[in-house]
Amino acid sequence: MKVKPTSFDIAYRAGVSQSTVSRALRNSPLVNEETRLKVQAIAKELNYKVDKNASNLRSQHSATIALLLFEDPTSDDSLINPFFMSMLGSITRACSNQGYDLLVSFQQMKNDWHADFEDTNKADGIILLGYGDFLDYEEKLIQLIEQDTRFVRWGADVKELPIISVGCNNFHGGYQLTEHLIKNNYKKFAFIGSASRHSPEFFDRYLGHCKALTDNKLNIDKVLQIDAVSTEESGHIAACKLIESGHSFDAIFGASDLIAIGAMRALQEHDIKVPEDVAIVGFDDIPMASFTFPTLTTARQNTTLAGELLVDSLLKLIKGEEVSTTLMPTSLVIRKSCGS
């Protein structure tokens, strides 16, 4: 390893002071054009890079954002919900566009989070992303608020707490999908996914679903709502339970694509044809949804926009600007699993 040059080395070669080097490299208007060019040329020649630890320490900000992705304790090591992977991609790009670096950390919902990125000055703020039981999650949110941590999160609005959220209009998405199924003449709907405060996003989708039913004078049958978390396995188990219960239904609303895909597998194992016997829809539009057989009708959440909004909101928060919770629209993606 060669020894790295410092700003003093550049100053010496350029025949100016170290202060001037520092200014020149940050394109300060205080510095003479000619001087600036000379300094920058020498810096480039020596492959000099500003030491971030020193500059961060001095200026007291890190130009870094931390992303905490928390996972449900039920998930194994192998597979993170593809929807969150897609979010991760868009957040990474959004950060980079804003000149921020991104620290990524995966955490188990059940453990204590080591969310000390901001406390240790490694990051200027935190983005929270993940899934799992909301009631567990809520406790951690309260801790973060008490510590005055600057953060934004993906998810449904939490009205009781002063938290900036970015989320989708889950209610409307649930409404749209159900309406589409009703138009295609399906009448007896099952809903697979938790419909309670344990999972506010799923709950909103369920409420939208129910509203579409009542608006169309269809019954809401409580026995056809089965709890499930957002995994293929959980959807599969719930659908098996539903089928074996003997209650009749001609459509399944999976609260997420993963749940819908698991439910689809259960139907096929029981020789129930999709969509001829039973239609099925999901939510998220993960990449897999295009590859199932039949392909899955779903509500798309725009992850690119979501990533940008999360990063923008956090940066505003950091700068002390006014920010508010935002709700994004979902869009209906019609494929083959619902007979149209």
Place this chain on the structure above:
Amino acid sequence: MKVKPTSFDIAYRAGVSQSTVSRALRNSPLVNEETRLKVQAIAKELNYKVDKNASNLRSQHSATIALLLFEDPTSDDSLINPFFMSMLGSITRACSNQGYDLLVSFQQMKNDWHADFEDTNKADGIILLGYGDFLDYEEKLIQLIEQDTRFVRWGADVKELPIISVGCNNFHGGYQLTEHLIKNNYKKFAFIGSASRHSPEFFDRYLGHCKALTDNKLNIDKVLQIDAVSTEESGHIAACKLIESGHSFDAIFGASDLIAIGAMRALQEHDIKVPEDVAIVGFDDIPMASFTFPTLTTARQNTTLAGELLVDSLLKLIKGEEVSTTLMPTSLVIRKSCGS
């Protein structure tokens, strides 16, 4: 925002010097048990956290690793190869297990990389992950070597350059898959994927594929090898070209799962039945491979192990220990797309 306490605040309250606080918090054996406990209790009470910028600056290492994920210019914003997403997950976990933070950056292959994480002391070393044309990639690798950057990469061994790689035995994987197809009585093989130095991993798979053919006294038909990059779209285009060429074949080896999935779609669009008319296999075992219809036979690369090996190798490199390139085995995952 409350003002963050410093080590001097802790020292004052504990009635010791600031040096002692610093030692106590890092569990230095130099410090008295009782003193240490007192200091740690006070630190906890004040929610004091060591400022990483200051400690990194002073000790000249950052306990941070940077992950550069470079993408092929052909890919759009929406979808990163799921295989690399899975690697990202396992690397994140492996870093965290070793007490390192992870900076993540996505970069376009065609652009200049801003791979200055190490130069700016933000990271102690870099992990390279990605796909794209190897000949473009190679140039960047040479730059990194010239700058004395410490890095390891995922991929096939580069014999000409002093680079630590972690990769799979692509040759053997290609051999296994082909052998399996041959046992199932398929005889005329197409291979979709680049088979040249532009893509060394695919090339190794192709060579393994060819070896299995010659070992079983089957012909290698050059017109049945069609170039493709690792996307569903590229696999689809190549398979259409293959089908429309009129050459006969009864099995397709997709150089990656994404390619195989695209090829499968092309076959189905042409009313060619999988696996009755044409068998198909992929490579990687991405999550989607379990959900295609029919499900895809493939060679699994163990991403959990890969992530651990990458992180371990890089940490050894950073510590100046001896490291060498490693080759992991692949395992055959037999599903429904190849008639068995």
Place this chain on the structure above:
DNA sequence: CTGAAAGCGCTTACAG
């Protein structure tokens, strides 16, 4: 427009 100087909050020889 430029420079000398202070100081960000730690770690680590050095001396005791």
Place this chain on the structure above:
DNA sequence: CTGAAAGCGCTTACAG
């Protein structure tokens, strides 16, 4: 085992 002091490499008032 503990403390006083130097210094990591910058940024930024302050003075000119």
